[in-house]
Amino acid sequence: MLLSGLKRVGILLIGVLLATSSYAVTVQDSKGTFTIEETPQRIVVLEFSFADALASVGVKPIGIADDKDKSRVLPEVRDIIGDWQSVGTRSQPSLEVIASLKPDLIIADISRHEAVYDDLKKIAPTLILPSRRETYEDNLKAAAIIGKAVGKESEMQARLAQHETIMSDFASKLPNNALVQFAVARADDLFLHTDDSYAGGVISRLGLQMPKTERDDTASRQTSLEQLLAVNPEYLIVGHYTQPSIIEKWQSEPLWSVLQAASNEHIYSVNPNIWARCRGVMAAEHMAQDLVNIFTEQ
Amino acid sequence: MNASRFFPLGLALLLILSIANLVFGAVSLSLEQVWQGLSVGSEQHFTVYEYRLPRIFLAILVGAGLALSGALVQGVIRNPLASPDVLGVSHGAGLAAVFYMTYFAGASTDWLPEVALAGGLVAALILWWLCGAQSSAIKLAITGVALAAFWASCIDFLMLTKPLEINNALLWLTGSLWGRGWTQLQALLPWFLLVPVALGLSKYLNLLDLGDDSATSLGVSPQVLRLVSLAIAVALTAACVSICGPIGFLGLVAPHLTRKLVGGRHQALLPATMLTGACLLLAADLAARTIDPPIELPAGILTAIIGAPYFLWLLLRMK
Numbered sequence: 001m002l003l004s005g006l007k008r009v010g011i012l013l014i015g016v017l018l019a020t021s022s023y024a025v026t027v028q029d030s031k032g033t034f035t036i037e038e039t040p041q042r043i044v045v046l047e048f049s050f051a052d053a054l055a056s057v058g059v060k061p062i063g064i065a066d067d068k069d070k071s072r073v074l075p076e077v078r079d080i081i082g083d084w085q086s087v088g089t090r091s092q093p094s095l096e097v098i099a100s101l102k103p104d105l106i107i108a109d110i111s112r113h114e115a116v117y118d119d120l121k122k123i124a125p126t127l128i129l130p131s132r133r134e135t136y137e138d139n140l141k142a143a144a145i146i147g148k149a150v151g152k153e154s155e156m157q158a159r160l161a162q163h164e165t166i167m168s169d170f171a172s173k174l175p176n177n178a179l180v181q182f183a184v185a186r187a188d189d190l191f192l193h194t195d196d197s198y199a200g201g202v203i204s205r206l207g208l209q210m211p212k213t214e215r216d217d218t219a220s221r222q223t224s225l226e227q228l229l230a231v232n233p234e235y236l237i238v239g240h241y242t243q244p245s246i247i248e249k250w251q252s253e254p255l256w257s258v259l260q261a262a263s264n265e266h267i268y269s270v271n272p273n274i275w276a277r278c279r280g281v282m283a284a285e286h287m288a289q290d291l292v293n294i295f296t297e298q
Numbered sequence: 299m300n301a302s303r304f305f306p307l308g309l310a311l312l313l314i315l316s317i318a319n320l321v322f323g324a325v326s327l328s329l330e331q332v333w334q335g336l337s338v339g340s341e342q343h344f345t346v347y348e349y350r351l352p353r354i355f356l357a358i359l360v361g362a363g364l365a366l367s368g369a370l371v372q373g374v375i376r377n378p379l380a381s382p383d384v385l386g387v388s389h390g391a392g393l394a395a396v397f398y399m400t401y402f403a404g405a406s407t408d409w410l411p412e413v414a415l416a417g418g419l420v421a422a423l424i425l426w427w428l429c430g431a432q433s434s435a436i437k438l439a440i441t442g443v444a445l446a447a448f449w450a451s452c453i454d455f456l457m458l459t460k461p462l463e464i465n466n467a468l469l470w471l472t473g474s475l476w477g478r479g480w481t482q483l484q485a486l487l488p489w490f491l492l493v494p495v496a497l498g499l500s501k502y503l504n505l506l507d508l509g510d511d512s513a514t515s516l517g518v519s520p521q522v523l524r525l526v527s528l529a530i531a532v533a534l535t536a537a538c539v540s541i542c543g544p545i546g547f548l549g550l551v552a553p554h555l556t557r558k559l560v561g562g563r564h565q566a567l568l569p570a571t572m573l574t575g576a577c578l579l580l581a582a583d584l585a586a587r588t589i590d591p592p593i594e595l596p597a598g599i600l601t602a603i604i605g606a607p608y609f610l611w612l613l614l615r616m617k
Binding site: 067068086087088089091092093094095096097099100114115116118119122123222 | 323324325344345348349350408410458469474476477479481587590591592593594596
């Protein structure tokens with residue numbers, strides 16, 4: 001009687017242990033295996049794309065490395081997550097502010113934050129994934145990993161499936177194989193985002209073509225007017241970091257009128273922050289909507 | 299101000315700045331919280347013990363190391379505008395670091411200090427190979443400046459051809475204490491065994507101030523002394539730069555300022571300049587962390603803001 005009672009307690013204990021340990025989630029991140037014991041409640045993210053991934057499944061991070069400028073976060077993401085504490089710049093986030101938030105999960109970028117990975121781990125379990133220089137496909141993979149790590153695996157899979165539908169729907173509204181080039185304009189420089197870039201990936205996903213560039217070893221390439229003419233896209237989508245930018249300067253040059261995008265008036269402005277910095281499921285949908293607007297307005 | 303008043307004041311300032319660095323930051327703490335933070339398991343343990351404390355030690359060491367190198371170079375080249383920068387060490391280290399960051403983009407940043415250190419030392423070896431052991435101070439300085447300009451232009455070339463990597467590279471090149479901790483401190487500490495050696499050279503450096511001929515007749519070999527002093531300056535600079543990036547103007551301003559305060563006797567000048575350098579970098583890092591929290595500026599920008607006008611003022615006065 002006593003023995004069977006003990007046995008029952010033992011089984012119960014094992015059952016409880018199994019139940020608690022089954023909360024543990026293991027995923028593969030850029031540094032190997034990452035395990036988290038409980039569903040995180042206080043999450044700090046150090047890149048915009050991670051905030052996008054969390055917002056896609058309705059999770060609100062408490063801290064974002066937003067360069068102390070909340071408007072840099074995608075408006076759709078802001079609507080979902082409400083307010084948050086800024087933890088400084090994405091390039092040098094303030095570790096003491098992160099520590100003061102007492103997070104139970106930090107999501108960091110392997111490209112920017114590898115040097116402080118050990119410090120971050122002392123604050124909280126740290127999931128480190130690609131963000132800066134990631135491709136469109138990399139971003140979707142990272143989003144799936146984040147979804148699993150925050151205990152929203154099925155929601156994230158559903159959201160990603162919905163994303164595919166949305167993107168295909170946008171793609172059907174866009175002309176096939178139009179040559180579209182996205183570029184970022186500063187006061188004195190124009191940077192083309194090539195097929196390797198995030199924006200390039202979104203453009204390709206929508207069934208549009210990226211013009212072939214001579215060299216494709218970098219995702220973002222500084223370009224002169226003559227090089228731009230060699231690329232000669234049908235549509236030029238420009239994000240102006242400054243106004244007036246180099247595009248205004250070039251407009252007075254004779255070569256400019258030879259550009260097919262210029263002669264057909266197929267040059268459009270988009271928000272450079274959303275197109276070049278944000279990245280993510282919702283950012284991609286925003287970019288796709290921008291493109292559909294551009295192509296239906298003309 | 300003489301040395302007997304400089305040292306107590308300097309040490310007091312160092313202590314005050316260190317405490318200020320522990321207390322102030324993006325999150326300000328009380329002295330009591332700082333004290334509790336030193337013990338494991340307390341609420342502020344990470345901020346105080348893992349973040350601010352090693353950073354203070356690093357600022358002191360790097361500031362002192364760069365300033366001492368500057369004083370040695372100025373003593374040997376006998377030009378108050380000289381600094382470790384004229385030897386091309388920081389630019390050589392910078393070039394190696396930028397090269398590593400652009401061409402080994404996927405590689406781990408853990409190796410960055412070693413790569414930068416090697417770059418700095420190789421740059422010094424190239425200078426030595428070009429000038430030879432018998433060269434005069436002025437030849438060394440001019441060749442060094444030319445080489446530094448060459449390394450700097452190589453850095454510019456790399457950053458222009460690989461614009462995507464600019465952010466990380468620029469951040470490193472401005473010099474910052476962000477994210478540096480006990481590990482980096484451990485790597486830096488052995489190099490400071492060179493400090494007693496440098497201080498031991500004080501007497502001979504004083505003789506060198508009298509001119510090469512006088513020094514020779516007093517039993518000092520200017521060539522050997524120059525080689526040893528410069529080697530120490532190079533090693534210390536390369537070690538400091540490899541950890542924090544080239545922190546501008548510190549090696550120029552700190553020794554010069556100290557020379558004004560305590561005079562040119564190296565027995566006083568060398569330790570005093572280390573104290574000045576440490577205080578300057580501590581102050582710069584404190585400002586960098588507290589000007590616009592939670593944004594962390596690179597400390598190198600702050601030292602440049604102080605250093606550049608000082609340098610201009612020096613130039614104007616020297617006319």
